[in-house]
Amino acid sequence: MSDLRRPQPIQRRDFLGKAAMWTCGATLGLATVGMARLPFPAVIAGEAGAVKVGRPDDLAPGPGRWIASARAFVFRDDAGVYAISGICTHLGCIVSQTLAGFDCPCHGSRFDSQGEVTRGPAPSALPWLEVGLAPDGQLVIDTQTNVPPGTKLSV
Ligand code: FES
Structure with missing residues (x-):
């Protein structure tokens, strides 16, 4: 009897590869946000006048x-x-x-x-x-x- 409907267990190598890919993606995303923010002052606008x-x-x-x-x-x-x-x-x-x-x-x-x-x-x-x-x-x-x-x- 075929077991096609049952999910295949994920291979350990596949899991580690996908985890590394997601970690790299998240790191690049956060680094991009950080670099895009660099040109702007780090202070909150103060009381004017x-x-x-x-x-x-x-x-x-x-x-x-x-x-x-x-x-x-x-x-x-x-x-x-x-x-x-x-x-x-x-x-x-x-x-x-x-x-x-x-x-x-x-x-x-x-x-x-x-x-x-x-x-x-x-x-x-x-x-x-x-x-x-x-x-x-x-x-x-x-x-x-x-x-x-x-x-x-x-x-
Ligand atoms: S030296 Fe960069 S903000 Fe003052």
């Missing part, structure tokens, strides 16, 4: 204060208050502040304390952002407006 960051007197001289909603560091020194974007100009990772300036954790770019590139691959300096005073006396960072490096708000 003006971000209030508190009163000038609350800002002490010295290291910058990270303002997450503006994705920027705000500083105060003898000349005034200024803000430097924390978004790396390479592919958009968020930099961290160091004693020498800023480091990007993604591909190793480094910036000095004024945001100038000291080591690539970042193609340009961290932008300085416009800082103003709101009618209620709070500092406001305009995340959409870049200003020349060195621009500070006298307070």
